[in-house]
Amino acid sequence: MLDHIYISVSDVPRSLAFYAAVLEPLGWRELGTYDSSTGPAGVPDLYGLADKAYGSGVAVGSSIWLRQRQSGETGLYVGFVADDEAEVNAAYAAAIEAGGTSEGEPATRAYFGPNYYAANIADFDGNHLEIVHKSFNPPSHQHLV
Template sequence: MIDHVYISVTDIDKSLAFYSEALKPLGWSIFGNYDSASGPDSVPDLYGIGDDTYGKRKAVGSSIWLRQRKPGETGLYLGIVCDTNELVDAAYAAAIKAGGIDEGKPADRTYFAPGYYAANVADFDGNRLEFVHKAWNPKRHQ
């Protein structure tokens, strides 16, 4: 399941208006921003739009985070749900073994939220994957 996607845009306000209106019929709405001052330099300011279950802890939800595009930037950032920290570790190890580029070893990312455990890799074209376990998400598999 896809947890979140970062979309790099040239105009945050215009893009927030577009995505929030386009996704409103599907139950999506703007839910907040992430101020990069509270995290590492590699994490930009983010502007969140989530589905009707995102953040409510009833089910695993999905979100889109808009970020200001940098000159020459391309590629996709995709967060993939993992049901445990061990699965984050396993997916990260498999991606590195397959030739992925380390962009953040598995670790707690408390600057996002307590219980947020993730690892980051890039592929050969600069697309990025984040394997993420959010402790508050209900388990998807038995």
């Protein structure tokens, strides 16, 4: 399941208005802004939109975060849901074993919240993956019996 996607745009206010208008009929809302001055170097300002379930604690939701495109920037940034820290650790280890490049070992990312545990990996083409567990989310997997 997807947790979040970063989209790099050339004009944040214009793009935020566009995505808000397009996604509103689907039940999405503007989520707010993440001010990068409170986080580590390399984390940009982010402008969020989220579906109805995001942050509800009832179901796992999805979000889109717009960021200012940097000169020469390529690639996509996708966050995948993990149901616990062990899944984050296992996915990170599998990515490194498969030839991915670490962009951040598994750890709590307190600048995003105290219950945000994630790992970051790059693939061979400059795409960025984040495996994230948010303890407030209910399990995302349906267990078959």
